[in-house]
Structure formats: C-alpha cells, structure tokens
Amino acid sequence: MYNQSGARIVIIEDDQTIREGYAYLIDHTSAYTVVNTYPSFDAARSRIVKDQPDVILLDIQMPGTNGIDALPVLKKMIPQVYIIMLTVYETEKAILDALANGASGYFTKNTPTAKLIEAIKDVMEGGGPMSPDVARTVIMSLQRNQDSPLTKRETQILELITTGKDRGQIAKELFIEVETVKTHTKNIYAKLNVNTKAEAIQVAKDKRLV
C-alpha cells in the first residue's frame, strides 16, 4: 500500500481563519503536508493538479462554484484523489449529494483537528469517515419505514414497480398471474391513496416504503 507519511493535503475553504487554522494544525501535528490552500474552487482550478494532492478538504459553501459542483470536476482532474467534505451543512440533501458526487468522507467544521487527521488516515486506508451525526443521517436515509401500511407481498411488488418492471415481468418474477399483480397494485394504490404508478413510486420513496 501507498505510504501515507507525508501525504499531500490541499484545503479549499473560503473562511481564512478556518482555512489557515486547519492548515497550520495539520501541518504541525501530523505527518501530513498541507501543500496548498485556496479560498475557492475557482481559485484552485488552474493550479490544483500541480499540487498533486492525495486528499482534499473541501468546503461546500464558497464564492463561485460550490463544493458539490466542484466535486465531479476535481474527481475528473485528479481521479485518485480522496475528498473529504468540511462544511456547516448537515442537511440530508447536502450530505447525500456530496457522497453521490464522489466525496469519501463528510465532517462538520467544528470537528477537532485530531479527528480530521484520523479521517485523512481513514480515507487513505479505504475507510469512509464521517462525524457520528452525519453517519446517522446517512443511515436514516437508508432506513425503511418500520410501520408501513403495506403487506410483505405488496411491499415486494411495489419494489418491483419501483424498478420500472411491468405487470408481466413482475408476475413472471414472482411466479404469479398478471391478474394477481394487478390486484395487489390496486390494493397498494388504495392504501397509499394514489392512482398511478408514478404517484405510488413517489409516495414509496417519500415514506421510505421501499
């Protein structure tokens, strides 16, 4: 495995105090080297490739291109780089968007430097470091509604509907008749108070039924 010692860190963060604070602390209390810091992605854009960072600490809210949008671009410019989000945003959307776009870790800005240094070590070893509350948000986003109005079979069918399968395919997959699928679908619609597939899928996702 790659030797972590001296791994190159870049920080992109608009708040000067935070930026320089983290930079100084990481540089002086760990084996990692902060090779550069930028106040925005736009400032980093033309020069960051030359920095050859192993890990980037990336803010979300910044002047110009925001961190979420910067993510895929950074990943394209430096494919093997690990990116850890460092932000004040803890909304489920921000977290999920960041992770969907290639972030390897997610921390809020009040995270102590020691935890961040540990996180840098973690990502380089293949881990996925997150603050506890972020982890909880992620887990909750994966969690199903524990008291669904649907029966097991209905949930199963709704799940297949969600994948876009039509009645015929669902019937085949469950070894039942198309008519049975239809009946279940009717019952699902009634329970969810909808009358189209689209609405059913929306409600399913919304209420985490599938």
Place this chain on the structure above:
Amino acid sequence: MYNQSGARIVIIEDDQTIREGYAYLIDHTSAYTVVNTYPSFDAARSRIVKDQPDVILLDIQMPGTNGIDALPVLKKMIPQVYIIMLTVYETEKAILDALANGASGYFTKNTPTAKLIEAIKDVMEGGGPMSPDVARTVIMSLQRNQDSPLTKRETQILELITTGKDRGQIAKELFIEVETVKTHTKNIYAKLNVNTKAEAIQVAKDKRLV
C-alpha cells in the same frame, strides 16, 4: 437526555465464545450492563421484552430466524431500542438490508470491545457507528458512476424516469416539450443499449447512473 450509565445491553449471537466474551468484557470494562444473552433470536423472542434492553448487539447468521429478519420484529417489540449488527458478513447487500430494516450501527466480529463500547455510547447519543470499511461500503452504495455516458440533461431525465414520471410530467417539470423528452429518452436508450423504460432503470441502478 437519557442517562447512559448502566444502559441495558442484550447480546444475540450463536457463537458461545464470542457471545460470552463480549458479554464479560462489556460488563467489566464499561458502565453498561449486559442484562442477558441469547444464542438465537428464537430463543430471545419470548423473553427479550422483559429484559428492557436499550441496545441489542445482533448477529446475522444464526440458527432459525436470521438477524436481518429478526430486526423488524425486534423493532416492533421494543420500538425505542438501538440495534447494532455484529457479524462476519460485509457484503453490500447484508449491510444495506440491515440498515434498511432498522439497524443503527454495523460492525464486524473482529471489532475490539473498546470500539463496541464506544459504538454503544454513539448510538445512544444519536450517532450511527460503523467500522471504517462498512462506512466505505455504505458511501460507495450512494456514489454515482463518475464517468457516465450520459449528458447532464439525460441524467436528469433518467432520474425523473426512475421516479416513475411519464413524459408529460417530465416535460412540465423541466419546462420543455414532450417531444424533447422523447428525443432525450431515445438517446438515453441508445447509449445504454436498452429499449424500454424498465431496462433503462435497471441499467441506471446497476451502473449507478442515478
């Protein structure tokens, strides 16, 4: 907040050595009390409610009802309980299923007791503790394919297709004509080598395009 000291722990795990080992260590090296242990969910079923556990450490592979299937039942019996999975399985499916069914944390069995004790503290404080590799698996499950063959607009439309919306709704939502949606759809199908909505959704999920 609830006072954690003396929080009640139950362990459900078929391997006697592991079960008793963790029980002893948690009992003697933390403020938590292991009120009971069971070799299987079926053995725990009738008595666990009386144990009034705050946290359950739950194995997946067990004789009789497996841990994943036990999860929703346990959650129904003891709604406020936190469940931490303790298993040898690290497959994406096992992890995601466990979290979907209400697990609050996920660790592999080689986890040192100290980390587990920390995890118990974490869940009770609203965190979502996981081993680093589990966290990585979870994050990867949320990650999109970084080099999709689709354009931004196409991805956007595929996403809406995924939600079950029809051409009309998609058009309305994006302020474009139905015909345009149709054209994009054709292009998406061509790029993904499919020719139905269902297949497109399948491929999209499979290749993490959405």
Place this chain on the structure above:
DNA sequence: AAAAAAATCCCCCTTATGGGGGGATATTGG
C-alpha cells in the same frame, strides 16, 4: 471561426400497458 456535442422541437404509426369496474377462492395468523 469552424466543428462537434448537446438540447430543443416536430410528425406518423402501432401496440402494450395501465388503470377502473366488479367478483371469487384458498390460506394464514391471531
């Protein structure tokens, strides 16, 4: 400035799918 890629819009045609209505019978869990 030119070429390539992406996004937009339009017409025709056919079939399968989705959704509404109604009714019936095993099987199972509490």
Place this chain on the structure above:
DNA sequence: CCAATATCCCCCCATAAGGGGGATTTTTTT
C-alpha cells in the same frame, strides 16, 4: 373462528411508450 392476506378471473378503454423519420438552435470545444 374471523379478518387479513394472497391468489385468480373478466370487461373496457384511454394513452403512454417505443420505433421511424427529420430539423433547428444553443453551447462547448478545438
């Protein structure tokens, strides 16, 4: 034993979906 669940069947019809064409306008990229 009763209610809930899962299974299967018929009729009807509107329309969404997919395949075939072709064309124009932005936006990027070279």
